[in-house]
Amino acid sequence: MGDFVRITTEAGIATIRLQRPPMNALNGQVQDEIGAAAAQAGADPDVRAVILYGGEKVFAAGADIKEMAEASHARIMEFGAGIQNAFKVVARIPKPVIAAITGYALGGGLELALCADFRVLGEKARVGQPEILLGVIPGGGGTQRLPRLIGPAKAKDLVFSGRFMDAAEALRIGLADQVVPDAEVYEAARKMAAQYVGGAPLALRAAKQAIDEGLELDLDAGLEIERLHFTGLFGTEDQAAGMRSFLEKGPGKATFTGR
Numbered sequence: 001m002g003d004f005v006r007i008t009t010e011a012g013i014a015t016i017r018l019q020r021p022p023m024n025a026l027n028g029q030v031q032d033e034i035g036a037a038a039a040q041a042g043a044d045p046d047v048r049a050v051i052l053y054g055g056e057k058v059f060a061a062g063a064d065i066k067e068m069a070e071a072s073h074a075r076i077m078e079f080g081a082g083i084q085n086a087f088k089v090v091a092r093i094p095k096p097v098i099a100a101i102t103g104y105a106l107g108g109g110l111e112l113a114l115c116a117d118f119r120v121l122g123e124k125a126r127v128g129q130p131e132i133l134l135g136v137i138p139g140g141g142g143t144q145r146l147p148r149l150i151g152p153a154k155a156k157d158l159v160f161s162g163r164f165m166d167a168a169e170a171l172r173i174g175l176a177d178q179v180v181p182d183a184e185v186y187e188a189a190r191k192m193a194a195q196y197v198g199g200a201p202l203a204l205r206a207a208k209q210a211i212d213e214g215l216e217l218d219l220d221a222g223l224e225i226e227r228l229h230f231t232g233l234f235g236t237e238d239q240a241a242g243m244r245s246f247l248e249k250g251p252g253k254a255t256f257t258g259r
Contacts, residue, residue, distance in 0.1 A: 004019055004024075004030045012047065012048040013050070016038065016041060017054075023061035023062075024059065026060055026062065026064065026083065026109065031086040048096075048197040049193035051097075051098050051099075051190065052090070055102070056183075058103035059104065060104070060106075062107030063083070063107055067079075079139075083108060087140055091141075094208060098118045098189045099112070099116035100120050101127070101176075102122040102125060106129075106164070107128075107129060111141045111142045120177065120179075121171070121180075122180065126164040126166060128165055129159045132160060146158065149174065150173050150174050202233060202259075203233055203238065207229075209229065210225050213225050238254075241254050
């Protein structure tokens with residue numbers, strides 16, 4: 001647990017909570033703590049799903065502009081590597097990850113949310129990549145993860161304009177997966193996460209890796225990744241238990257141990 005990021009686990013769901021008032025600005029220390037929390041959640045066998053949460057008022061309003069404005073070029077090189085490395089750890093958590101977004105998710109805040117598998121937004125949430133308004137471009141994955149999610153034209157609109165997008169539009173273009181009243185964001189994310197807690201963790205890990213890795217490859221290479229993951233799961237206790245339970249009790253009644 002760090003100064004600005006803490007992780008708590010309840011009923012198989014880990015919550016990675018940003019706590020750097022007032023706007024959860026992502027300075028270097030926050031980035032390091034996010035990466036450490038993500039690694040901890042990913043390695044903990046008791047964690048079956050993860051929620052990224054900034055609190056009731058704001059998710060994260062972006063990088064610490066004061067820190068960047070005063071930094072040397074060498075420091076910015078370190079900063080760019082640091083934010084990408086931390087966010088890679090989040091993106092590679094081998095479990096379902098949900099970003100619960102209230103208030104602003106801007107710049108690095110949106111880039112963090114893009115590392116999740118799903119995004120739940122409050123009705124008054126605003127998201128965007130406003131770096132162009134500062135004379136720079138996104139540096140934490142916005143030019144890469146955003147077009148992979150919503151398509152290049154819509155991503156270019158957000159990156160080129162720097163405009164803020166409301167929750168309704170985010171839902172319409174696939175940037176949000178669910179929009180709920182602001183006060184219900186965290187509980188909606190927990191409800192979404194809970195549906196994965198009883199699932200087969202090794203199969204969920206394989207499914208996530210197959211999809212994410214396959215998106216970067218041609219179809220034949222992606223299919224080969226799928227085949228290897230599929231056949232590899234037949235060496236697990238979960239596969240044996242799942243198929244035995246299906247034959248004896250029907251679907252959806254197996255208990256999985258992650259072995």
